[in-house]
Amino acid sequence: MIINGPNLNLLGKREPATYGTESFEDFLVKLDLKYEQVQLEYVQSNLEGEIINAIQETKAEGVILNAGGYSHTSVAIRDAVAASDLPIVEVHISNLSSRESFRHDSLLSPVCKGCIVGFGLKGYELAIMYFQDLT
Numbered sequence: 001m002i003i004n005g006p007n008l009n010l011l012g013k014r015e016p017a018t019y020g021t022e023s024f025e026d027f028l029v030k031l032d033l034k035y036e037q038v039q040l041e042y043v044q045s046n047l048e049g050e051i052i053n054a055i056q057e058t059k060a061e062g063v064i065l066n067a068g069g070y071s072h073t074s075v076a077i078r079d080a081v082a083a084s085d086l087p088i089v090e091v092h093i094s095n096l097s098s099r100e101s102f103r104h105d106s107l108l109s110p111v112c113k114g115c116i117v118g119f120g121l122k123g124y125e126l127a128i129m130y131f132q133d134l135t
Helices: 024-034 048-057 068-072 075-083 122-134
Strands: 002-004 042-044 063-066 088-092 114-117
Touching: 002 048, 024 042, 024 122, 042 048, 048 075, 063 122, 088 122, 114 122
Parallel strands: 002 042, 002 063, 063 088, 088 114
Antiparallel strands: none
16 A cells, blocks of 8 residues: 655645655556556545545555654554554655654654655665565
8 A cells, every 4th residue: 555645746846856756646657557466546635534444444555655744743643643553654755854854753664664765766666675575
C-alpha cells in the first residue's frame, strides 16, 4: 500500500525543482509495469483522518507512507503508525535535512521501520525493493 499525504496530488505541478515534473499517477503506471508481481494499492489524501483510516484498514503486507507536511505535525498519524502491526516505510521525495528547519524533524520516523529521503520518486521504488526482500 502506498499512502501519500497532503499536496502530493500536485506532483508534476508543484515546485518542480524540488518535486520533479512527473505526476504520481504517471509514476504509478511505471511502478505497476516494473513490479507487476507486486499488487500495489494507492491512496492519496489531503485529510489527516483519511490517512489514518488507510493505515488502519489496509489489508496490505506493508505500507509506504509519505505523509507530506503531516510528517512534522501529526501525532494522530504517528499513533496510527505505532499501533499498526505492519512494517511501514516512511518516504520523502526531497531531502528534508536540506530544507526549512521545520521540516528537519519527523514525528513518524521513530515509529516507522525505516526512512528513505531525498531520492525523488525513486524512494518509492527503493521501498518496494525492501518489501520484496522480506518475502
